């Protein structure tokens with residue numbers, strides 16, 4: 099059943115235009131995915147909700163958008179050049195490559211039972227060259243996390259905005275990791291988007307800040323409608339901690355393939371600022387002008403994946419409901435996340451007055467929220483399609499509308515239908531959506 103659910107999500111994503119295989123007409127580039135018209139709306143809504151909760155609604159967080167390409171010394175200072183490795187083994191028989199951590203038997207190929215090579219380290223950073231000459235001196239990496247862009251701007255932020263501790267920086271952007279075993283649809287890919295916060299605190303306040311951020315980030319998923327039984331926290335054991343981290347809690351989601359990480363919230367202590375101070379030669383300490391003391395703040399980092407969150411919300415929202423003889427598939431996405439808030443549908447496609455009125459209504463609604471006009475099928479089919487993409491309201495224009503100036507509004511969740519006057523429609527929908 100669980101496996102089946104994943105197949106249904108992948109198929110719905112393709113059929114309805116959420117997520118497509120990357121470069122599909124060329125046979126696909128393995129483990130790359132393109133977001134289609136509904137996918138990009140969902141993804142944008144998710145990022146907007148994150149930005150609103152973590153930047154706009156807080157006084158202590160500033161937004162950023164740093165470059166993907168960074169000075170090579172950044173990755174030496176951060177530890178990525180020396181520590182960002184996974185161990186891999188190759189099968190001598192079928193030549194497949196495996197991540198050692200995933201192997202039960204480290205000597206035998208799980209696919210063909212062939213002999214595996216000794217585990218060898220494999221750096222996960224994508225390498226390329228800057229400029230026209232492909233030589234070692236021009237090597238550059240695509241960033242494997244957005245975090246470093248915020249650490250290296252710490253001084254710029256202090257000098258330009260003068261924030262007092264505790265304060266945070268937040269950004270959303272693409273990251274790249276040459277994963278050995280990508281898979282599970284968009285869960286693990288080599289190009290993905292992260293939403294990260296670097297929260298700078300006085301070291302004595304770090305434990306409390308970590309606890310607060312764990313609660314805040316966990317609740318963010320619940321507030322956007324994720325089912326609580328599908329969300330849990332998992333503390334990292336000492337052996338699992340990244341080289342810089344003092345403590346880390348993962349927020350995990352119960353995916354069809356099992357519980358897996360959505361987001362990690364770590365106490366990175368003063369590792370990053372100290373390293374960048376040492377490698378850049380700049381003073382990256384914070385000066386407390388009341389106490390007249392200088393120190394390296396600790397950093398609490400909530401770091402989540404946009405693509406993983408989109409996949410989790412899609413899976414969580416998918417439902418099949420018996421309606422009379424039929425089964426309806428519906429995406430019960432929250433009103434913040436649903437790609438389309440209202441679809442305006444003409445009951446009769448061959449009546450120009452109805453079509454024109456429906457188009458005018460949708461045009462007017464579009465000014466306030468994402469609304470669409472759709473006349474690509476019979477009304478039953480259109481309802482089914484809109485349910486499948488999570489559209490919150492369907493507005494139907496019929497013959498009666500031409501006389502009484504009322505439309506039928508059908509709610510996705512209750513399937514109840516109400517007649518609402520065209521004049522009041524927008525106000526009615528805005529009330530439902532806020």
Ligand code: ATP
Nearest residue numbers: 277285286287290292359360361362401402403406
């Ligand atoms: P994992 O253990 O699953 O490899 P990680 O602990 O290495 O993840 P972090 O370095 O903590 O991940 O990155 C923060 C977040 O970025 C993760 O919680 C996840 O949501 C997202 N992320 C990391 N790697 C990938 C990937 N390859 N594909 C999609 N999202 C990713």
